[in-house]
Structures are given as structure tokens and as C-alpha cells.
Amino acid sequence: MSENPSTRHPRELATAADPAWVxxxxxxxxxxxVPGDEIGEHLVVLDTHLRESGEAVDEAFGDPREYxxxxxxxxxxxxxxxxxxxxMAVLALVGVVLVPAALGAVLDGTRVTVTLGGxxxxxxxxxxxxxxxxxxxxxxxxxxxxxxxxxxLAPALVALxxxxxxxxxxxxxxxxxxxxxxxxxxxxxxxxxxxxxxPADLVTAPGERASGGGGRLLGLLVLPVFALVACVPVLLxxxxx
Amino acid sequence: xxxxxWPTEWLRAVLGLAVLGVLDxxxxxxxxxxxxxxxxxxxxxxxxxxxxLLGRLQDxxxxxxxxxxxSAGPGRKVFRLxxxxxxxxxxxxxxxxxxxxxxxxxxxxxxxxxRTPR
Numbered sequence: 001m002s003e004n005p006s007t008r009h010p011r012e013l014a015t016a017a018d019p020a021w022v023x024x025x026x027x028x029x030x031x032x033x034v035p036g037d038e039i040g041e042h043l044v045v046l047d048t049h050l051r052e053s054g055e056a057v058d059e060a061f062g063d064p065r066e067y068x069x070x071x072x073x074x075x076x077x078x079x080x081x082x083x084x085x086x087x088m089a090v091l092a093l094v095g096v097v098l099v100p101a102a103l104g105a106v107l108d109g110t111r112v113t114v115t116l117g118g119x120x121x122x123x124x125x126x127x128x129x130x131x132x133x134x135x136x137x138x139x140x141x142x143x144x145x146x147x148x149x150x151x152x153l154a155p156a157l158v159a160l161x162x163x164x165x166x167x168x169x170x171x172x173x174x175x176x177x178x179x180x181x182x183x184x185x186x187x188x189x190x191x192x193x194x195x196x197x198x199p200a201d202l203v204t205a206p207g208e209r210a211s212g213g214g215g216r217l218l219g220l221l222v223l224p225v226f227a228l229v230a231c232v233p234v235l236l237x238x239x240x241x
Numbered sequence: 242x243x244x245x246x247w248p249t250e251w252l253r254a255v256l257g258l259a260v261l262g263v264l265d266x267x268x269x270x271x272x273x274x275x276x277x278x279x280x281x282x283x284x285x286x287x288x289x290x291x292x293x294l295l296g297r298l299q300d301x302x303x304x305x306x307x308x309x310x311x312s313a314g315p316g317r318k319v320f321r322l323x324x325x326x327x328x329x330x331x332x333x334x335x336x337x338x339x340x341x342x343x344x345x346x347x348x349x350x351x352x353x354x355x356r357t358p359r
Contacts, residue, residue, distance in 0.1 A: 041318070042292075045271060048317050049288045052272040061289040070293040206308045206318070 010203040013043040016050035017057040021064050026203065028068035031141050036203040042071060044205055084194055089133045091191030092223050093125060098184030100230040105177035107238055112180045117168030121161040128157060188223045195219040246284050256294060258337060259283055261303060261322060261330040268321035270309070271295065295320055303329050 010026045011019045022043065029039045050057055061067045105112045131139025143150045196219035256278075263269065263277040274295070275286050298304040303326030310316045322330070 045292060045318055046288065048270065049272050049292075053275075053288070055288075060287055062287070067289050067293075070289070071296060206316070207310075 008203075010039065010043060013040055013203065013205055014047040014050075016047045021057045021061075025064035025068050027144055028065045029072065031137060031144065032068060032072045034068075034072050036201045037206075040204045040208070041206050043203070084198065085133055088191050088194040088198065089129050090126075091187045091194065092226070093129050095184050095186075095188035095191055095223060096226050096230050097122060097125070098180050099188060099227045100234045102177050102181035102184055103231050104234045104238075106181055107234075110177065111174040112177050113171055114173045114175065115165065115168065116170045116172055117165040119172065120168065121164045124157065124161055124164070184227070188227050192220050192223045195223065252283065252286075255337065256283075256286065256290070257298060258330065258333055260291075260294060260298060261326055262334070264304060264320055264322045265327065265330055268319050270317040270319050274320065298326070301329075302326070 011022045014022050025046075026039055026043075029042065034042075046057070046061065049055075050060060053060060102112055128139065131137070131142075143153070196217075198219065259278060259281075260274060263274055263281070266277075269277065271288065271291055275288070275291055278284075278286050295304060295306070299306055299320075303323055304320050305323050306318045306320050308316055309319045
């Protein structure tokens with residue numbers, strides 16, 4: 001068993017249970033907003049029970065999702081997403097959209113053109129993010145429980161967003177590119193700080209304390225890396241064009 | 242002791258008090274609670290029923306759980322009755338016994354009428 005909770009898989013806390021059962025149980029508890037330390041306690045209790053009784057996990061505990069719901073019938077304390085998570089998601093979205101758009105305009109020596117289709121596509125993207133972070137994470141729950149939806153939803157969103165941008169090119173406003181680049185970079189920076197400061201909420205065994213040192217560094221880097229990756233097509237178009 | 246399977250509805254009604262009853266004897270971890278219930282004739286209570294119930298009893302303040310250190314690992318969670326749980330068990334246990342006597346009379350009216358002077 002790995003000693004460090006930041007690198008250990010929750011399955012390692014319940015090795016007497018079927019790994020697929022444990023995965024479904026942990027995902028359902030996460031969706032219900034149960035904190036990581038409580039999930040760890042449930043896993044250790046389950047593991048002890050299975051070792052002592054010699055029963056199979058589905059025989060003793062039934063369906064993993066139903067069992068998870070019976071442990072947290074009203075949802076856990078983390079079911080309501082805090083303002084910091086919503087702010088982080090919004091800043092990340094704004095930063096990752098604005099930085100590549102502004103970079104292209106800076107390289108071309110033009111202003112950033114805000115079109116009707118662009119605004120509607122941003123609203124669409126914002127709706128998808130809201131479905132992932134709002135209380136109960138309705139979109140996330142749908143994607144986890146119905147895997148096939150994710151196969152259809154991602155291309156459908158991309159197609160709809162691209163369609164809006166292409167079909168509704170009416171210009172609403174033109175903004176100086178350095179201003180947009182600065183705003184995008186500030187949003188990426190602020191989102192990174194919020195992400196790095198967010199508690200790790202790892203699945204820990206009872207009495208174990210989680211340390212999130214590596215997680216904080218990753219939190220600081222993830223949004224700038226996303227923004228850089230989003231800039232790659234902008235640079236490629238100008239280099240190859 | 243009987244190993245008869247009782248109807249689920251009956252067990253659902255009495256299981257909370259029965260768990261408090263077995264914890265009144267001595268603190269126990271979850272599987273030991275299930276074993277004591279089985280030994281006393283309530284049949285097999287699955288983990289999927291027992292632990293959510295123990296959680297509700299903890300939320301009500303009638304039971305408290307404490308982690309007992311293990312030799313190599315987090316150990317086991319031991320459940321014990323709180324003073325409030327003991328009071329609840331005494332009150333509700335008495336009412337349940339009265340309910341059983343009343344039910345007995347209702348289900349065997351002839352025996353009751355023999356006992357009741359006209």
C-alpha cells in the first residue's frame with residue numbers, strides 16, 4: 001500500500017472489494033459531495049467488514065451507487081459548490097478563451113473583434129462549465145452515469161459553437177488587443193492562484209493527514225499550460241499561412 | 242434461537258432499536274453488531290443495511306464511533322451507545338414491549354377475551 005494519500009488510489013483502502021465496485025462507489029460519493037476523508041472512512045469500514053465476514057462486496061453491500069446514496073441521502077457537505085470554485089472556473093474559461101484570441105490580433109496588428117456568434121458560443125461554453133461546477137454537478141453526473149452522452153456531447157458542442165461563430169459574424173465591438181491579452185493573462189493568473197489554494201480533498205484513511213504540496217504546484221501550472229496549448233493553433237496558422 | 246427470516250417491514254421498524262440494544266451490552270465494530278443481531282434471532286443483516294443505519298444513529302446522537310488503532314493500518318471503527326442513546330433505548334424499548342403486548346391481544350382476541358372478566 002502506498003503511504004502517500006496524494007499518490008494512492010482509493011482502491012488501496014478497500015483491497016478486499018472488487019476494484020470496479022469501489023470505483024463506482026467512490027465516483028457516486030464524490031458526485032454527492034462527500035469529502036475525501038469521509039470516503040476513506042467508508043472504504044476502510046467496508047474493507048474490514050468484507051475481511052471479517054468473508055462475503056463478496058456486492059453480496060454484502062449491493063449496488064455501489066445505491067449504497068453510496070444510502071450513506072449520504074441528503075448529499076455531503078461539499079454538495080454545494082463554494083464561490084471560490086465557481087470563480088476559478090469562470091476565470092479559467094475567460095483566460096483560456098481571451099489569451100489566444102488576443103494573441104492572434106496582436107500578431108496581426110489589429111483589434112480583437114467581438115461578434116454575436118462569438119458571444120453566443122461563449123455563453124454556450126459557460127453553460128457547459130456551469131453544468132460541471134454548479135451544486136450537484138448535473139452535467140458531470142450525466143457524463144459519468146451515461147458514458148455515451150460524453151461521446152456525443154463534446155463534438156455536438158464544438159459543432160454548435162463553430163456554427164454560431166460562422167453563421168453570426170455581426171461585429172458587436174472591437175477591443176484593443178493588448179487590453180484583451182492583459183485581461184486574459186490576469187484571469188489565467190487569478191484562476192491559477194485560486195486553483196493552487198483550493199484544498200486537495202484527497203481520499204484519506206482515518207487518522208491520516210493529506211499533504212497537497214505536489215497538487216499546489218500542478219494547480220499553479222495547469223491553467224497557463226491550457227492557455228499556451230490554446231495558443232498553438234493561432235501560432236501555427238500564422239507560421240504556416 | 243430461531244433462524245427464521247422475518248419480513249423486511251418488521252425488521253425495518255425494529256432494527257434501529259435492536260442495534261441500540263446490542264450496543265447496550267458492549268461497544269462493538271460493525272460486523273460484530275451484525276453477528277450479535279443474528280445470534281439473537283433477527284437473521285442476517287447485510288452491511289448495506291447496517292452501516293447507513295449506524296450513520297443515522299450517529300447523526301441522532303445515540304451512537305458514537307471511534308477508530309480503534311490497528312497493528313498495521315487504520316484499524317476498526319468501534320460503535321458505542323451514548324447516554325442519550327441509552328435513554329432513548331429505555332423509553333422506546335418499553336414502548337415497543339407495550340406495542341408487542343397490544344399486538345398480541347389484537348392478533349389473538351379469543352385468548353384476550355378469556356383473560357378479560359365480563
